[in-house]
Amino acid sequence: MKKKDVGKLMTSVMMAFVLFVSIFPTPTHGASDLPPKHEMRAAWIATVGNIDMKAGMTKAQYTAWVRQTLDQLKAKKFNTVIYQVKPTNDALYPSKLAPWSSYITGKKQGTNPGYDPLLIMTEEAHNRGMELHAWVNPYRVTMPGQTLSSLAATNVARTNPGWVIKYGKQYYLNPGLPEVQNYLLKTVEELVANYDIDAVHMDDYFYPYKIKNETFPDQAAFKKYGASYKKIADWRRNNVNQLVKDIYSTIKATKPHVQFGISPFGVWRNQSLDPTGSNTKAGVNNYDDLYADTRQWMKDGSIDYITPQIYWSKTLSVAKYETLVNWWSKEVATYAEVHPVHLYIGMADYKVGTDADKAWHNKMELPNQILTNRADEMVQGQMHFSLKSIQKNALGYATILEKQHYNYTAITPAISWGDDTQPELPTSVQVNKVTAGVQLKIEQQTTEQPRKYVIYRFEGNQAGSYQDPRNIVDVVYHTHGTTVFVDKTANAKKVYTYGVTAVSATGVESEEAYVISR
Template sequence: MKKILGIISAIAMLLVSIFGYSSTVIAEPAANAETFQASAPSANEGELRGVWFSYLDWTEMPEVQKAFQEKTDEIMEDIVKKGMNAIFCHVHSHSDSYGKKLTTFPESKFVSTGKSAPEFDALSYMIDSAHRHGLSFHAWLNPYRVTGYMKKWEDVPDGSFLKSWPNNGNILLHDGDYYLNPSRKEVQDLLVQAVTEVVTNYPVDGVQFDDYFYPSLTEGQPFDLADYEASGSSLSLVNWRRNNVSTLIHRVHEAVHEADPSAVFGVSPVPLLSSLRHERAYYVDIDLWMSSNQYVDYILPQLYHGFEARTGKGNVSPNAFAVCLSDWIELKNRLQSPVKLYIGLALYKCSTDTWDGNQTPEWLRYNDILAREVRYARATGAVSGYGVFAYQNFDDEEKQEELNNLTKAFTA
């Protein structure tokens, strides 16, 4: 294995030397809404190039319906001008719902238009606008998260069934935050229902789960241990938890395709395969998911590091872009996987002093990291698309050079 990794790393470094620093590319519409035409489509027409539009972006949207529609159209036009053809939009971030036709979970606190226009379906307009601008729309869901990241338990509506679920074990408290219990069939049924109503009630092109699966668990933290002990399963605790997640993923995949055979289902996990295979976090059986077309149609690991990332000891980090990507390509090739490989790019880190093991962070020294990552990934012939995190960074002044270079790479 070490020899194989050595060969892969050598190839990776060679590709960096060749491509790394080269500029050579080997609902109802608003009254005045028109279909937007992209002026510079990419030659890589089969490639997916999307951006994540998170609950944080939702909080910045206008409350008034007309202003919301105008802003939405501006956003979609902006995405197209950046050379992208897809949007991954939050529709369910904290066991909540962002659309009027979604009733499985209570309405999200992050959608503000309901205050001034209770009957206006903001999600429906978002999807319609995306399609008018030639963008595919992927509904983005965080499966198990209930609280955390700007949402407190007090924000869960008192009349919601979620309030009583800690009493029956369907919701678990861990390190101050609440999670749906991955081991419970009631939870799995609920999540499958939530996904089904998204695909049934809205013309989405895909569904995406984020990386929030099991939380990190240290020894002595029970979480769903009582359910495991009561199950009588012959599996180890680790494999039982992995099976809980895989069962949900398989069921969601089936539900998406049953509701709309043309829609796709994908997952965007953390970047390191070793993290996904860890025995105390995530509990993602990534090898199983990648081995067939029964779990996901695409996988979109969040490769949110540059080429020069290092460990605290100064060694090349396993998170370094070329190293991490080579691991995913090796996995895909070894399993002869039918699953499409997309990769996530970290716009949010550009022009920041985010620690990467170097004296001066790579993100401060270059303004073309993401563009080089795209060129590098294309050169491998194994990557079918990209996701950019996140839309909220599109207007950051210090990221404009990086974003312009990425746009050139996308449209080349």
């Protein structure tokens, strides 16, 4: 390693020296045996139907719940939360385009809770070094059985009833109408412009899942806008493709570093329908049933990450977990050279101990699926559905994750194709012993500000490996002025060397670390 001494620094309690050191040494034998340093570990927090969040909390109660929830996830070494902020054409934040969600107050849609749930969740996540992905459902207007009259008077489904389609027991915005597409883009622009989120996230609800013997009633829109298509199915797929492209463009035009990710149903097409599809016999296909051509989004470069919901066991014959991981991995690798995209896997935590497939009654099923993910070089991590299942910890599976797989801190993968510029190092780092542990004060007096810092800690007076994530103490978001971090796990009797790296808005880590020993 090259080292460059840049001076000596006297802290209030000890003598320390600082230096810059490359964090990318020549790889040594056995480096591949290290656990992944960069890995997505996300938890979905579903608000629709109050799945993971109860309604009717005061600001104080909600803030306490957020802090407790994020503390739990942080302790389990999760690094990202995916918070559902637009479950049914509503909002869990003050919006000029959508009414307040009933899932925050438990009262009629449009009722103001008196605080900003998304702002609190975002700030508290960042306070813990965790990313916040804002989860939106674009087309869904109601849940089954809800009437339009139950919606707020300001809901566009009521002010523009011509935009709405009823299918089965639910109402949806018509994906084939240009005015619907424009409205949805405005909602995304408002969300990205007003909040310091790390990503916009969409799940598998595009055109609704098919209902037997019922046709989705969009023929009038097809007749008006689909003249260039012979088949309505191709027109529908194009509607979704265009929305995905336009949302991506809208996000990047508003804040280029904000990511756009989608978590579709786990099967693109079975081989019986397309020889390039997966060797599965799924009863639903993205392409044919939901009109979501997930492969095309990768070809177009209109997403930053894709998280197929592979909610099946490793032994289920019609859709084996590993078969689908391999298929998605190959697809991402095929298009990565032109349009890079991160592949994460959606995990079915909710099935552990409860599903009819007996494989899910083995506490090792989901932990072993993570090992399958890690064995594939294209898979960059996983997202878990959902919070309440992680908390429930059926069969003790989440404890296994915490003790065996998530037993160290991992950094979220970078989207270096967005901007691969190396961030500048901190201007200075001061170390002080405080009652709670060791305090680091990080100053950044540079034109370009990083988004995060990674804090490494080594015992003794020399730095060790920056490639071993077990040396990471924490990840902290840069704050205006002085960024303060307290290492509460430090042993007061030991001597440590700390290395601090900067991380850009697109997740690129600096090639050098600011090192300080005491």
